[in-house]
Amino acid sequence: MTAAVRLLLADDEHLIRGALAALLALEDDLVVVAEAASGPEALAMARAHEPDVAVLDLQMPGADGVKVATSLRAELPGCQVLIVTSHGRPGHLKRALAAGVRGFVPKTVSAQRLAEIIRTVHAGNRYVDPELAADAIASGDSPLTVREAEVLELAADGAPVAEIAERAALSQGTVRNYLSSAVSKLGAENRHTAVRLARERGWV
Amino acid sequence: MTAAVRLLLADDEHLIRGALAALLALEDDLVVVAEAASGPEALAMARAHEPDVAVLDLQMPGADGVKVATSLRAELPGCQVLIVTSHGRPGHLKRALAAGVRGFVPKTVSAQRLAEIIRTVHAGNRYVDPELAADAIASGDSPLTVREAEVLELAADGAPVAEIAERAALSQGTVRNYLSSAVSKLGAENRHTAVRLARERGWV
């Protein structure tokens, strides 16, 4: 038999991380060599321990799973990345795949399944949860231009047009035009529902 | 030695729930007698198995932890409720305590600590995470009147005043007045940041 698969586990919830580590340790071909509670910590741990597979939570303090995955692919090409998440938005999946992530699963899977998927990913194959994949295909690509998305993001926390314009170094009129076109493209009634829709689809 | 503490575990994430069950099972004075993935299911399971302690996730499909706790206190007074959550907002803690919940902890605690806390709660004592408690005290009580909070909630998804007015059976002017006073009470710049602030503090 070959050597056990060396794992890095990153999740900011200690309870989850610990429990997961315990469960995966039951599989005798898997061994957890490092744990992390934040994005930067995950990177540091990966550099130090060079795991075969990194199991990353999508939402973590510091840097999210996708950002960590991007850095990881550059620094440790031999390390495959598997992302685990509670809220699987279509856009996240796309960004993750674009970043070279090999697996993407929701936290609703069982530990058994997760172990299998870790093996799949380690073998060099890819695995994406079928339901999330279906959502991603159904929701399609973002119809927003780069600037529209940018402005929409700045509008996300309820900032007035004047502030958005300043932060984006655009004129107020331009900002309103972008917002207007984004709103109509998304079929929303106003900028705020537009923000919500774009969020749900993972386009911002 | 007394009989083991019988537990109900409710969390919509299978991965977490399973892992948690496995870890708690390692403690020989704790036994998981039932698991649930949603609010209603948790209630049904509790009726069927009459656990000593119910460990509930705060955010679950169907009915959240606090709602389940309320029903549980009415139907099974002997069952103590412990709430576990990823996002500990001050208002949630208050509502939980008002609903008769005996324990409230973030998911950042270790399984060891959780086991201890389960014993504490089972013994009839209360336990609230110190940091969450501090937040709750610091953020104080909601300054909003019932109607202000109601209207603010209806405004939460970006609906225009006309729609809020219709749904609340109020005149548009009244809605705007409520929103205006809520915004000024919260020190926000507009209704949308007000919604965000109220959300963060758990007041909606």
Next chain:
DNA sequence: GGTCCCCTCTGACATTTGTCATGCCGAGTG
């Protein structure tokens, strides 16, 4: 080179919000 599409801007207009003053009613409190 012509034709799109995106980026950027301006100006004007209608609509929606935010704010304020003011009034009436009912419940609770001194």
Next chain:
DNA sequence: CACTCGGCATGACAAATGTCAGAGGGGACC
């Protein structure tokens, strides 16, 4: 009983936002 406070409303005004037409510049693609 008078007073206060919350709920509800109206009307009016100022400010922010949404919508539209138009216009110049720069890439990309055929």
